[in-house]
Amino acid sequence: MxxxxxxxxxxxxxxxxxxxxxxxxxxxxxxxxxxxxxxxxxxxxxxxxxxxxVKFGNYEYAFTVDGTFLDKVQTYLQEMVISVPIIIVFSLIIALLLNQKVKFRGVFRTIFFLPVIIASGPVIKELIDQGITTIPSIEQYAIYQSLNDNPEGFFNGILLYLIKNLIVILWYSGVQILIFLAALQKMDKQIFEAAKIDGASNWEFFWKITLPSLVPMIVVNLIYTIVTYSVFSLNPIIEHIQKNMFKVDTGYGYASALSWIYFLIIAAALAISVGAMTLKRKKNYT
Amino acid sequence: MQTKTQHLNKYYFKTKRMFLGMQGTDGLLFKLLIYGLLIGIGFVYLYPLLYMGVYSFKSLDDLLNPLVNWIPTQFYTGNYEQANKVMDFFSTLMETLYVTVLPALAQTAVAAVVGYGLARFDFKGKKIIFVLVLATFIIPPQVTLIPRYIFFNELNILGSLSAFLLPATFGQGLNSAIFILIFYQFFRAVPKALEEAAQLDGAGHFRIFFTIALPMALPAIIISFLFSFVWYWNETYLAAIYFGDALTTLPLQLQKFVATYQKMFPAEMGVSGGNQLNEGIKMAGTVLSILPLLIVYFITQRWFVEGVDRSGITGE
Known part of the structure; x- marks a missing residue:
């Protein structure tokens, strides 16, 4: 044996x-x-x-001399903090909509998944260059103009970023929609019936039963979104690392240091967001 | 004043009832809302594609004419002829297929083997390996890029397919962790009975894997291959570094579209129009670079969208 x-x-x-x-x-x-x-x-x-x-020379260089790197990290973090929740919430909403008894569900699923297929760096870049990724004809609205006149404010900056990149942000949600949808379809229909008999409204049902049971999938999607968002080839930090890799005065050593800093940032972002989700989950159960 | 607030309250409760208070989802308003949202968002998703398609058929006159918006006045294919020349479409297409299909096949094969091993056998250190597999997903490719680059340079395989194929064959390709996970979940969900029966009949583990497990795993194989294919196709960052100028793909050709165009058709001073690069030509190039993928997607979309729940990627 x-x-x-x-x-x-x-x-x-x-x-x-x-x-x-x-x-x-x-x-x-x-x-x-x-x-x-x-x-x-x-x-x-x-x-x-x-x-x-050179000891920590490369790392010191990144934080003191190379000003552009820190700038890029900052914008990357800002944009990620804005985009990731939008992607998660948006894909959850779409999944909930598709989970209803709608006609042409297959057609809609095909459309919402389309970006995953075609979203390579050069294609997105071409689309951004052409200005197709903004909300159509947004320039005509007064709100856009007033935002554009003073882009310094924090919220104005966020709004401008959202307006300009909304379609691209939404385009990142293809896989997440499918993951949520699969989880929703696996949910037990009997719980719904039971809750309905007890007098729960759809609204209550969503907040008290659907959402808590989706938490593991939200964590999965969170990880997936942060990782794919961070390694996408249009990411300015990635371009910066590549540029330094083939530069004579910085070279492989400095590029390696940059990539390690970046790796640690991604890991920290993942740890913080996943940690926050699981903490909340534990609270829900006690 | 009193009546006004009452009125407001009435409207408030009325709307609230219409939106939220309705039990079930058969209310007309609810349906309208759902379809409205789906169609609206669907349009936002399709808008860039429509725009691309329309602009790629616009002649220079149509592009300059502000009255021509969504419907070109004539069916103009000149943009495609130019873009085809710039991207050298058919030979690039063949090259792209060469550098995407082979790594995708290798990756799928090794993911099936590893996923089967993890799902069906218990051995020491399995948990550690499983955690490491998942961990490889979050390591950004940039961190391992430089050592791999130096390593490939020493092996003299930079600029050849091996730079993609070799890591893929050993389960370290693009998003390999996801594919291993897909096969792991799939094999765990499949009952063992058939394999145990074969084992009693004296079949070896490898024979069982090839004759029983693998044919069963066809859905997982198809979905892994398709995803792997698409991801390798869209990968431009690693491809640009590993392949240099030796190999090219359609997305890479699109990336340097402007530069190639200007080399092929040098802008003549003072002569406007004619040979100048316009957005119609650029859009035609973009369409050409995604067209093969679109065709593959529309043929196989059933596998993409249904495969995700069928392969059980969401299982715990």
Whole structure:
């Protein structure tokens, strides 16, 4: 019996082994190596790569000398704080709408999922350049003009950003809609019947039963949204890292440091948002 | 004053009843609201596509004419001829398929194997591996990019398909974690009975995997392949760095559309119109770069939209 178990043990490892090998070669080692590089000054010579230990030099450079990086991080964080909740709420609303008994549900689902298929960096960039991603003919409205006249204020800035990028923000919601929809369709219809008999309105039902049971899916979508939003190729920080990678005076070492800073920022954003969600969830149960 | 507030209250309760108080979702207003929202948002989603389509058929006269808005005066295909020349459409299309289909296949295959291993076997360290698989999803590609770049450079596979294919074959491709998760969930949901019967008949684990488990997993295979295909197709950041000038894809061609255009048709001084790049041509280029994906999507959309719940990606 023990041998049989041992046998299964080894077979299981064999099945997973391609991933383990790949992980070591293509992820774990590069991860450590780029951490190593981030503390070095890297020069590419004809004999290969020369590195010189500079302690936290690259990191200091990022926070003190390289002003554009911090600016970009700041706008990235601001835009993410605005966009991610919008994407989550919006995709939840769409999923709730599609979960009703509507005709042409398939057609609507096809439309709402379309952006996932075509949203590559160059296409979005082309669309933004053409100004198609704003709300159609928004310029004619007085509110836009008054916002545009003084874009300094905090809320004005947010509103302007929203107006200019609304379609792109909404375009990020394709996968999230499907995940919510799948979760909604799996919900037990009997709970709904029972709550209805007890006199709960649709409104109460949504807040007291539907939403709490969706919390795990909200967490999943939160992670998915933050990650895809952060690694999208139009992200200015990513462009900045790439630019520094091929610059002579900064090079691989500095670019590695930047990418590690960025990684830690993403990880912190994920930890904070997921932590907030799960804390709230625990409170609901007690 | 009294009557005014009463009036207001009455209206308030009336509207409230119409919107919220209605039990069930069969009220006319509720239906109108739902369809209104769906159609409105659907339009917002389709608007950029419509715009692209319309503008790509506009001749220069139509573009300059402020009266021509949504319907071009003539069916003008000149933009597509130009864009086709600039992007070298058919050979680029073939190259794009080459660098997307093969990694997608490799990634799907390895995700099936790994997902099966995680779902069906218990072994030491399985939990750790599972956590690591999920963790790879949140590591931004930029962090591993430079070491991989140096590594590929030493292997001399920069600018060749291997730069995409090799990580994909070992489960470290684009979003590999998601595909492993899809197969993991799928195999866990499938009853083991058939496999156990085959095992009693003396079939080995690998034979069982190939003859019983894999054919069952067809829905998961299709959905993984399609998603993988689309994501590799739309990947331009890594493609630009790994492939350099050696290989190109349609999105990459679109990225340098303006530069290529100006090289092919140098702007003649003082001569306006004629050869100048206009938004019609650019839109035609954009349409060309997404057209193959759109066709694939409309043929297979059933798999995309239904596959997500069928493959059980949302299961705990």
């Amino acid at each position: 023990k041998r049989l178990r041992n046998n299964r043990n080894i077979t299981g490892l064999l099945f997973v082994s391609p991933w383990i090998i790949g992980f070591l070669i293509f992820t774990a080692f590069p991860l450590l190596y780029s951490l190593f590089l981030s503390f070095q000054q890297v020069k590419i010579t004809t004999d290969g790569i020369k590195t010189k230990f």
